[in-house]
Amino acid sequence: MDHQVTRLGALVQARMGSTRLPGKALLPLPLGGPTSVLAQVLARAGRAATLHTTVVATSTLPADDVLATAAAALGVPVFRGDEADVLGRFQQAAAAHGLDVIVRLTGDNPALDPHYLDEAVGGHLAAGADYTLTTGLPLGTNLEIISRAALERAAAQARLPEEREHVTPYLRRHPEQFRLQTLPLTAPGAPASLRLTLDYPSDYALLHLLFTTLPAGFGLAEVGALLAAQPWLPHINHDNQQVRV
Numbered sequence: 001m002d003h004q005v006t007r008l009g010a011l012v013q014a015r016m017g018s019t020r021l022p023g024k025a026l027l028p029l030p031l032g033g034p035t036s037v038l039a040q041v042l043a044r045a046g047r048a049a050t051l052h053t054t055v056v057a058t059s060t061l062p063a064d065d066v067l068a069t070a071a072a073a074l075g076v077p078v079f080r081g082d083e084a085d086v087l088g089r090f091q092q093a094a095a096a097h098g099l100d101v102i103v104r105l106t107g108d109n110p111a112l113d114p115h116y117l118d119e120a121v122g123g124h125l126a127a128g129a130d131y132t133l134t135t136g137l138p139l140g141t142n143l144e145i146i147s148r149a150a151l152e153r154a155a156a157q158a159r160l161p162e163e164r165e166h167v168t169p170y171l172r173r174h175p176e177q178f179r180l181q182t183l184p185l186t187a188p189g190a191p192a193s194l195r196l197t198l199d200y201p202s203d204y205a206l207l208h209l210l211f212t213t214l215p216a217g218f219g220l221a222e223v224g225a226l227l228a229a230q231p232w233l234p235h236i237n238h239d240n241q242q243v244r245v
Helices: 037-046 062-073 086-096 114-127 148-157 161-165 201-213 220-229
Strands: 008-013 053-059 078-081 101-106 131-135 144-147 180-184
Touching (some): 008 037, 008 086, 037 062, 037 114, 053 062, 053 086, 062 078, 086 148, 086 161, 101 114, 101 148, 114 131
Parallel strands (some): 008 101, 131 180
Antiparallel strands (some): 101 144, 131 144
């Protein structure tokens, strides 16, 4: 790192416009309950020991007003920026909240495990990395961590639309500029092939079962134990296709 880290925070990328599952960030999880998918993400991020703050980074579109209102009602700061320039939105949000290191989260990954978030942050800082990507955890629970200086450089230099519409492609495409790190992690019994993200109704069905069956605040260890007892559960959404960035 070029300077001593003073502030670490999560930026939660969220929007209401989803073609496959509209409004998914505010769906109740579990079904029929009072807590939204976004609220589950924020609660789990809030339990990470390494984070000083969590900020919802959404767009200025009127459709996303409801997201900003929901986050504010939970006492979580909100930053609103350009819908298409998500890289710029993240850079501006990090600057506005004085973040030195940014954990990128999304509003459709409610099975985030704070234990692995803390482990990933520790690995990022120990390596002095500009960008850390974890691998080996179930889809929807891996993590991306970015230094503020690298985010600033990427936002200043990225030109291609796909490098502006997403936060990290420019960094990953330029290893000559950035100190990139892949950090393998393992959650026993919860393989990387397991889908714990929310894109399709069947993803929602699996998450509902987890959030109604397991104790509140469950982690990937509890997921692994449940799958050992009920090995059919991953078949609920196994055939869903993930969009690659």
